[in-house]
Amino acid sequence: xxxxxxxxxxxxxxxxxxxxAIASIPSxxxxxxxxxxxxxYNDSEFTGTPPLGNVSGFTTDASHTITINCGSGxxxxxxxxxxxxKLQYNQSYGVGLRATSTGSGSAVIAVSTDYVTVQGLQIxxxxxxxxxxxxxxxxxxSVFENLVCESSFTSSGSGAISLTGATAVNCLALNNxxxxxxxxxxxxxxxxxxxxxxxxxxxxxxxxxxYDSPLYLDCVSMGFGTAFKSGTSGSxxxxxxxxxxxxxxHSLKSKTYANQFVNNSNSSSRDFRVKSGADLINxxxxxxxxxxxxxxxxxxxxxxxxxxxxxxxxxxxxVTVNLSGQGFTFTQANVxxxxxxxxxxxxxxxxxxxxxxxxxxxxxxxxxxFTQASVAMGLVINPSAQxxxxxxxxxxxxxxxxxxxxxxAMTPANIVPNLGLMLNDQAMNFTAANLGPFAASAFLxxxxxxxxTGFLNGGAPTLPEEYITFARRKTRM
Amino acid sequence: xxxxxxxxxxIEMELLVAxxxxxxxIDAIKAGEVIxxxxxxxxxxxxxxxxxxxxxxxxxxxxxxxxxxxxxxxxGELMVHGKTYPRKAYLLNLSALPNSSQFSGARTxxxxxxxxxxxxxxxxxxx
Numbered sequence: 279x280x281x282x283x284x285x286x287x288x289x290x291x292x293x294x295x296x297x298x299a300i301a302s303i304p305s306x307x308x309x310x311x312x313x314x315x316x317x318x319y320n321d322s323e324f325t326g327t328p329p330l331g332n333v334s335g336f337t338t339d340a341s342h343t344i345t346i347n348c349g350s351g352x353x354x355x356x357x358x359x360x361x362x363x364k365l366q367y368n369q370s371y372g373v374g375l376r377a378t379s380t381g382s383g384s385a386v387i388a389v390s391t392d393y394v395t396v397q398g399l400q401i402x403x404x405x406x407x408x409x410x411x412x413x414x415x416x417x418x419x420s421v422f423e424n425l426v427c428e429s430s431f432t433s434s435g436s437g438a439i440s441l442t443g444a445t446a447v448n449c450l451a452l453n454n455x456x457x458x459x460x461x462x463x464x465x466x467x468x469x470x471x472x473x474x475x476x477x478x479x480x481x482x483x484x485x486x487x488x489y490d491s492p493l494y495l496d497c498v499s500m501g502f503g504t505a506f507k508s509g510t511s512g513s514x515x516x517x518x519x520x521x522x523x524x525x526x527x528h529s530l531k532s533k534t535y536a537n538q539f540v541n542n543s544n545s546s547s548r549d550f551r552v553k554s555g556a557d558l559i560n561x562x563x564x565x566x567x568x569x570x571x572x573x574x575x576x577x578x579x580x581x582x583x584x585x586x587x588x589x590x591x592x593x594x595x596x597v598t599v600n601l602s603g604q605g606f607t608f609t610q611a612n613v614x615x616x617x618x619x620x621x622x623x624x625x626x627x628x629x630x631x632x633x634x635x636x637x638x639x640x641x642x643x644x645x646x647x648f649t650q651a652s653v654a655m656g657l658v659i660n661p662s663a664q665x666x667x668x669x670x671x672x673x674x675x676x677x678x679x680x681x682x683x684x685x686x687a688m689t690p691a692n693i694v695p696n697l698g699l700m701l702n703d704q705a706m707n708f709t710a711a712n713l714g715p716f717a718a719s720a721f722l723x724x725x726x727x728x729x730x731t732g733f734l735n736g737g738a739p740t741l742p743e744e745y746i747t748f749a750r751r752k753t754r755m
Numbered sequence: 756x757x758x759x760x761x762x763x764x765x766i767e768m769e770l771l772v773a774x775x776x777x778x779x780x781i782d783a784i785k786a787g788e789v790i791x792x793x794x795x796x797x798x799x800x801x802x803x804x805x806x807x808x809x810x811x812x813x814x815x816x817x818x819x820x821x822x823x824x825x826x827x828x829x830x831g832e833l834m835v836h837g838k839t840y841p842r843k844a845y846l847l848n849l850s851a852l853p854n855s856s857q858f859s860g861a862r863t864x865x866x867x868x869x870x871x872x873x874x875x876x877x878x879x880x881x882x
Contacts, residue, residue, distance in 0.1 A: 289798030297791040298771055298803050305778025326791065327825045334842055335783030379818075382826035382844065390782060390839070415839060 279341060282312045285349065287319030296324060296331035296346070296375070296387075305335060307342035317349040318399065324375040328408050329388040331375075338393040340419070345395045346387075348373045353398035355424060355575040364540070364549035365450055365473075365574070365589060367402040367428045374400040377408055385412035385440065392417040400426040407455070409436045418443035418465060424574050425449040431457035434482045438474075441467035448574045448588050449473070450550055456481035459499065462492035466511065469494050470568040473587040476501030477544035483507045484519070494525055496562040498587040500535040501542065516563040518586045530586070533557045552591040562586040765817035765871065767795035770824065772847060774858045775808045781839045787846035787879070789824040804865045810858055811866045814874045824878065841881050851877040 284299045285291040293299040296318065304310045324330055333344060348356070354372030357363055363371050377386050385408055386401050394417060401410040410427035413420050422439065427449060429438035437458040438451040443465030451459040451474045459474030461483070469492060474484040484499025485492065486507040494514040499505035505519030515526030518538075522531045535542055538556045540549040552558050560583040564571070571579050573590035585591045771791045777784040784790070793799075795813065803809065826844040849858040853873050857863065 284802075286800070289800055291800050292802040293800040294798055294803060295771075295791045295793070298800070298809075301773060301777065301784050301790045301809075302802060302806060305780065305783050326793075327822050329827060332827065332842055335778055335780040337778070337780070379822060381822060384827045388827070 280312050281315055283315045283317060285317050285319060286324075287321035287349075291319055291321070295326070297329075300331055300333055300346075303336060303344065306337040307344070308337055308339055311342070313341075313343050313345070315345045315347065317347060318352065318373045318375075319349045320352045320369070320373045323369040324373070325378045325404075327379045328377045328381040328386045328403070328406070329384040330377070330386055332384070332388045333394050334388070334390040334415075336391040338391055340393060343393040343395065344391065345397065346399070347395070347397040348399065353424075354400055354426060355398060360575045361577070361592075364547070365426070365551045366452070366546075366548050367400045367426050369400065372400060373398070374402065376402040376404040377406040378404055380406045381408070383408065385409035385436075387411045389413045389420055389444075390415040390417055392419050394420040396420075396422045396425065398424050402428040403430055403438075405430045407431050409440045410438045410451075412436070412440040413444040413467075414442050416443070420444040421447065422449060423447040424576070426452075426574075428452045428454065429457065430455040430478075434458050434461070434486060437461040437483075437486065439469075439472070441465075443467050445470070445568070447471055447568045448572070450574065450588050451475070452477065452548075452550070453482075453502075454478045454544055458482045458486050459484045459502065461486045461488060462490055464489045466490045467492045468568075469497050470565050471496045471562070471573070471584075471586075471588055472498075473550055473574075473589065474499045474502075475539070475542065475550060477542060477548055485510075495565050495568070496584065496586050498538065498558055499524070500533075500538060516561065516586060518558055518561065528563070530557050530561055550589065552585055552587065552589045554591075554593075556585075556591065558586040559591045560585065765815050765820070767813060767815045768821055769793050769795060769797050769799075769866065770812045770814070770816075770821075770847075770874070771799075771803060772810050772812055772849075772858075773808060774810055774849060777808070782842050784842060785846060787849050787877075788843050789845075789847065792821040792825060799865075805862070807862050810862065812852075812874065813866050813868045814871050816871045816874050820871075820875065820878070843881065845878055845880055847874070847877045848879045849877070851879075 284293060284302060286293045286296055286299045288294065293302070296316065299316045303314045307314065318324070331346065336344065338344060352373050354360065354363070357371045367374060369376070375386055386403055387396060387410070389396065389412065396411065403410055407430050409431060410429050411422055411425065413422070422444065423446070427438040429452070431437065431453065432455045434457070437460045438453055439446050439449060439460045440463070441461070442463045445468040446460065447470045449472050451472055453459050454477045456476070456479035459476065460469055460472060469485060474497065476484065480501055481503045484502040484505045485494060485497065487509045491509050491511045493511040494506065494517050496516050498518040500520045504523055505521050506517065506523040506525055508523070510525040516528050517524040517526055518530040518533055520533060520535050524531050538552060538558055540551045540553045541547045542550070560580065562584040564579070564581055564584055569579060571581065573579055574588040577590050577592055579585070579590045769792070770789050773784050773786060773788045773790055775786050790809070799811065823845055827842055849855060852858060853869055857867055
C-alpha cells in the first residue's frame with residue numbers, strides 16, 4: 279500500500295483546480311491499493327462556482343483513504359504570524375477557497391465519500407449563500423479538522439459546516455447573514471472544539487441537530503437566536519453558549535459574546551482568537567483523542583483545562599510585559615500580549631515588527647522608533663516618550679491614543695483610533711500622515727502641529743488652529 | 756422558435772471534460788461531465804493537459820451556461836433525503852459534439868476549439 283500525492287496550485291503544479299485533482303483519483307481505492315493525498319498550494323486564491331471540490335463516487339475503507347490538505351508551509355496554521363493573525367478567512371494567511379457565484383446550492387467543498395479527511399483549509403462561500411463544507415450520505419468516518427469556514431447562508435437548513443454523521447474538530451464556523459453555524463442531519467455527527475459564531479442578525483442556530491442527537495464537546499456558540507438547538511447527545515459537555523442552551527453539566531451558559539473574542543464585529547476586523555479574560559479560558563476538558571492535544575493553529579492545548587472552542591488561549595510571555603532596559607530592538611518581531619505591554623526603556627526600536635497586545639501599551643522611554651511597524655491596540659496607547667518616531671507605521675487602537683511626547687514625527691504613518699485622539703505634544707510633525715478617529719473627538723492641543731500632505735478625518739475635533747499648520751490639505755469632516 | 760446566434764455567444768471559456776466513466780457508482784464521474792470551467796488562457800496543470808481520460812474544450816459560452824454545466828444537486832436535497840444523486844445535473848453528449856472522434860482514444864490536441872452552439876447542442880440533462 280502506498281500513498282499517491284497530487285499537487286494543486288498554479289500551472290507549475292500537477293493540477294490547477296481541486297476538482298481536477300479529485301477527478302484524477304481512481305474510483306476504487308481498495309482495489310487500487312493506495313491512499314491519495316491532494317495538497318493545495320497558496321499560489322493564488324482558489325475561486326469559482328461551487329463545488330470547488332466534490333468528493334463523491336469513490337470506494338474507500340480505513341486503509342484506503344483520501345486526504346485534502348495543504349502543501350508544506352501553505353496552510354494558515356503554517357503562517358509565520360499565525361498567533362497574531364486574525365482568526366477569519368484571509369487567503370493571505372494560507373490556502374483559501376472562495377465561491378464566486380451561486381451555482382446550484384452545493385457547498386464550496388462537498389464530500390459524500392467515506393474515509394475522507396479535509397484539513398487546514400480556509401473556505402468561504404463569498405457571500406453566495408452556500409455552506410462552506412458539507413458531508414452527506416454515509417461518509418460517517420470522514421473528518422473535517424482545522425478549518426476556517428465562513429458562510430452567508432440565511433436559513434436553518436444548512437450551515438457553514440453541514441454534516442450527516444461525520445466529525446468536525448478545531449474549526450471556526452462563521453455565519454454573517456443570520457443563518458446557522460453548524461448542522462447535523464439525521465446521523466448524530468460529532469463536533470469537538472468548534473467555534474460557531476454569528477456576526478449578522480441573531481437568528482437560527484449555532485449548532486442544530488435535525489432529527490438526531492449530535493455530540494458536542496468543547497464547543498462555543500455565540501450570536502445566534504439559539505446557541506444549541508435541543509436534541510443533543512447526553513454525553514455532550516464542556517460547551518459554552520450566549521444563552522442557556524449549552525448542553526452538559528460543566529458547560530458555561532449565558533456568557534457575554536463581546537467578552538470572548540478579540541473582535542466579533544461583522545467587518546474585516548473580525549477576529550475569533552480568544553481574548554484575555556474570556557470565560558472560555560481553562561473551561562474545557564481535554565479531548566486529545568479528537569484534537570491530538572492541539573488547537574486550530576496547532577498550538578499545544580492545556581492537558582488539563584483547555585480553552586473551549588477552536589482557539590487555545592495561551593498567555594505567552596505573560597499577561598503583562600514590562601521592558602525597562604535600554605536600547606532594546608525588535609527586528610521583524612511580533613509581540614502579542616493578552617493585556618499590556620509596557621516599554622519604559624530608552625531607544626526601543628521596532629523594525630518591520632508587529633505589536634498586537636489586546637488591551638494596553640505604554641511607551642515611556644526615550645527615542646522610541648517604529649519603522650514599518652504596526653501597533654494594533656485594544657484600548658490605550660500612552661506614549662510619553664520623547665522623540666517618538668513612526669516611519670511608514672500604523673497605530674490602530676480601538677479607543678484612545680494619547681500622545682504626550684515631544685518631537686513626535688509620523689512619516690507617512692497612519693493613526694486610526696475608533697473613538698478619541700488626544701495630542702498634547704509640542705512640535706508634532708505629520709508628513710503624508712492620516713489621522714482618522716471615527717466617532718467621538720480629536721483634541722489637538724499641541725504647539726506647533728504641522729501637517730504636510732496629510733489629512734485629518736475627525737468627528738468633532740477641537741483645534742487650536744493658531745498653532746496648527748496644514749500644507750496642501752486641511753481637515754475633512 | 757428560431758435560434759438566434761447572439762443569444763448563445765459569451766466570452767471564450769475552457770471546459771475540462773471527462774470522456775470516460777470513472778467507476779459505476781451513481782455519484783461517480785461520468786463521461787461528458789464538465790469537471791471545471793475556467794477563463795480563456797487558463798494556466799492548466801501538467802496532468803490536466805495530459806490525462807488521456809480528459810479533454811479541454813474552448814468555446815465562447817455564456818457564464819450562465821457554464822454554471823449549468825457545473826450544477827450538482829442542492830445540499831438541502833442531499834442532506835434531507837440521504838439519497839445518492841449523480842454528481843452533475845447536466846452532461847455533454849460527446850457523440851453530439853463536432854469531430855466526436857476526438858473524444859475517444861488518445862488525446863491528440865491539448866485544447867479543442869468549437870462554437871458555443873456546439874456546446875449548447877450537446878448539453879443534456881441527466882435523467
